[in-house]
Amino acid sequence: MMYFEDVEVGRRSSFGRYEVTREEVIEFASKYDPQPFHLSDEAAESTYFGRLSASGWHTAAMMMRMLVENLSDIQQAGLGSPGLDELRWLKPVYPGDVLRVESEVIDKTPSRSRPEMGSFRSRATLINQDDVAVMTVLSIGLVRTRPPVS
Amino acid sequence: MMYFEDVEVGRRSSFGRYEVTREEVIEFASKYDPQPFHLSDEAAESTYFGRLSASGWHTAAMMMRMLVENLSDIQQAGLGSPGLDELRWLKPVYPGDVLRVESEVIDKTPSRSRPEMGSFRSRATLINQDDVAVMTVLSIGLVRTRPPVS
Numbered sequence: 001m002m003y004f005e006d007v008e009v010g011r012r013s014s015f016g017r018y019e020v021t022r023e024e025v026i027e028f029a030s031k032y033d034p035q036p037f038h039l040s041d042e043a044a045e046s047t048y049f050g051r052l053s054a055s056g057w058h059t060a061a062m063m064m065r066m067l068v069e070n071l072s073d074i075q076q077a078g079l080g081s082p083g084l085d086e087l088r089w090l091k092p093v094y095p096g097d098v099l100r101v102e103s104e105v106i107d108k109t110p111s112r113s114r115p116e117m118g119s120f121r122s123r124a125t126l127i128n129q130d131d132v133a134v135m136t137v138l139s140i141g142l143v144r145t146r147p148p149v150s
Numbered sequence: 151m152m153y154f155e156d157v158e159v160g161r162r163s164s165f166g167r168y169e170v171t172r173e174e175v176i177e178f179a180s181k182y183d184p185q186p187f188h189l190s191d192e193a194a195e196s197t198y199f200g201r202l203s204a205s206g207w208h209t210a211a212m213m214m215r216m217l218v219e220n221l222s223d224i225q226q227a228g229l230g231s232p233g234l235d236e237l238r239w240l241k242p243v244y245p246g247d248v249l250r251v252e253s254e255v256i257d258k259t260p261s262r263s264r265p266e267m268g269s270f271r272s273r274a275t276l277i278n279q280d281d282v283a284v285m286t287v288l289s290i291g292l293v294r295t296r297p298p299v300s
Binding site: 031035048055057062064068079083084086087 | 178184205207210215231232233
């Protein structure tokens with residue numbers, strides 16, 4: 001089990017593989033972001049995107065899927081996340097793209113009021129098959145401290 | 151059409167209605183955030199959440215749906231979003247909750263390099279049926295300036 005004491009500032013990880021499909025892009029956008037350029041090539045043609053591209057929220061959700069798969073490998077004593085900062089959509093994500101994640105632990109802070117936990121911040125970058133960064137986010141995680149040996 | 155010049159700093163809006171269902175919570179989490187406490191009451195019982203709750207990314211996606219519906223009413227000359235800051239998940243979102251959005255324009259900035267556009271920041275808060283804020287986010291929007299009269 002990985003506790004707060006085990007979180008290493010500066011540690012980098014590289015993981016995940018997500019194939020973006022046209023069907024999934026349209027399905028997500030239909031439910032949660034039905035702007036025309038996320039629904040068809042025709043509507044996207046005259047926009048910045050040029051052709052059908054994924055909703056930014058879909059892109060974030062695909063990253064989350066890879067983070068969860070990676071965390072379940074690590075067995076972290078995680079307590080969830082209060083949120084995130086500096087989410088930036090840098091480039092469009094298109095059907096056919098294959099995404100992966102690179103992440104780095106930026107800093108960690110023990111809780112002042114709750115000795116049983118601490119927080120850490122990670123910068124995660126989503127990268128496509130051409131090694132282009134398409135999204136970056138600074139996420140905050142909460143994690144248990146190591147229980148005292150009794 | 152609503153252009154950059156029409157964006158009013160301090161303007162507040164209240165809109166949307168989204169009923170959270172158990173089926174949708176499990177469907178989203180299965181695809182994008184398959185942590186056990188987002189998949190069943192049993193797995194959530196011993197956690198902070200107490201019972202099945204929506205993925206934070208699902209919560210964000212539900213907010214986006216309401217924002218898009220509201221924007222399509224306004225006919226804004228929008229150019230998409232480069233990202234967001236200070237997303238915070240404040241309280242769990244449970245099946246049966248009914249969500250709405252309150253938003254306020256915080257500031258606006260003309261582009262220094264591109265006179266045909268500007269950006270503005272809005273603070274959006276997602277509120278449940280008990281008037282409890284469950285999520286807040288500071289989003290950045292890009293919008294066209296009014297075309298010169300020729």
